[in-house]
Amino acid sequence: MFYKSEIIMKRSLPFFFLLLMALPMWASHPVCVSNRAAEGASGAMVFNQKNKAKSRIHAPKGYKITAPKGYKLVWHDEFSGTALGKDWMHELKPAGWVNQELQTYVNDGKVTQVYDGTLKINLRQEGDRFLSGRVYAKRHSGWQYGYIEARIKLPEGRGTWPAFWMMPVKDGPWPGNGEIDIMEAVGHTPNVIYSTIHCNKYNNGGTPIEHGYVTIEQAADFHVYAMEWTAHEMTFYVDGQKILSYQNDGTGRDSWPFDQPFYIILNLAWGGQWGGQKGVDNSLLPLTMEVDYVRVFQKR
Template sequence: MRVILVSIFILIVSSCFRHEGYELVWHDEFNYIGLPDSTKWSYDTEGNSWQWGNNELQHYTSHNETNAWVQDDKLYITATKSGNPAQPYTSARIITKGKGEWQYGRIEVCAKVAGGQGAWPAIWMLPVRNEYGNWPASGEIDIMEYVGYQPDSIYCTVHTGAYNHTKNTQKSAAWHLADAQHEFHVYAIEWTEKSCKFFIDGHKCFVFHKEAKASSDQWPFDQPFYLILNVAVGGHWGGKYGIDESIFPSTMEIDYVRVYQKSKPHN
């Protein structure tokens, strides 16, 4: 009976949430209670010892409901004060690597961001195998980034070997969104062989086009990527103006994650 009910639910979701020319291939509606679904999500803690390359201050945990849990049909990712001077803040960084990996498609996430000065929530993607070398050579796609000291702005960005923030050449756009930390919005990307188009609530806010005769230095986006959801604390960008200790716990809420790919023609 449970298998039948799950199958019916998948059919309903697939039929209700379609985009023309696309079909739903992966999703999490968070219609359960407890830790994030282990068949879809893992915890990324590998960079804790070296602060993730951005001088961030959080310590990412795994299987800790203080930092990542599901209830009321939503995923909650929370940065909080730990009480440990050596690791003053804890948070979660969950990933689909090995469980959800895609080359091209439409990825959309309905979220309410974590706010407050010092918070740095993000919805983004990294390559599975780093086909062209380590970051930034193999690329990064930032579907949504938000820094709490700019509460009215959302950033959409791509990083490549040629275009990245270490050279101040990253390709990016800011979108005015005054209520991002108070209301849910749908952050999405449509990624094809020729472009990455970014959307907020259906409004196209940024397009990164593949250049003519582009090398992997300009366009490394021809390999599988995986999805990341996290709330960082501080760092070179998020902590630019310090951290307001009164913001904690600071939580990003996720209503759903849906991945679509081009529909196959029917014979």
């Protein structure tokens, strides 16, 4: 889940996926749109400098993280403290910023909370406003290549639009600079998980492309969403099962702008052109997207 919001919308219509599936597909399905969003004057990003002393990104003592074969752990957050650490930033943006989404992204101490070993991104209603959270990890440095995974419990209900995705550290025109959507889901298609690649060759411009999705048991339970990214290929997994593979075809940046560092984004949107395609159910609020951990491994 586009540099100027007035020019390019996050997840604009018409929208398409680039997905190659190893599992059967439905006969009909909703389409996935871009997560790309502007960083303009209408909002701001803020570093999480408060409560740095309380933040613990490391796993509890005695806890062992197993790296995929051939990889080593280079960064992680197990959310075992009481606040987000210094590697995280909040996005602050108003409702309607892009894609007609209803939420306002804030940092008020309630939309993102860390306790009991998980990060909670909370969506709530206050009067006629819907408040939610969008956070970035390593916004100004990111990672180039690796095995990137998060264990996430998704909210249920019509109107939800959670995402775990990546954007390039170096700003540039969208979609030419690339976008990687490791996981997206919308409440009106429960238990369906989408992974998407955006670039000049495959984007929301109306060109027919390959698309697909995977249906899982109980997305409202914890599941592991992951991507292995090399100079030649990106492969996406849900609970260790491959659902998408995209190769570098060697034709240049129109099809492979993924030769640069990208940073991680976690957010919970409400409504919008895709999440609100079949309306929203405000009676469900508040809702929470819960993240057990985020880990980045790179080749040894």
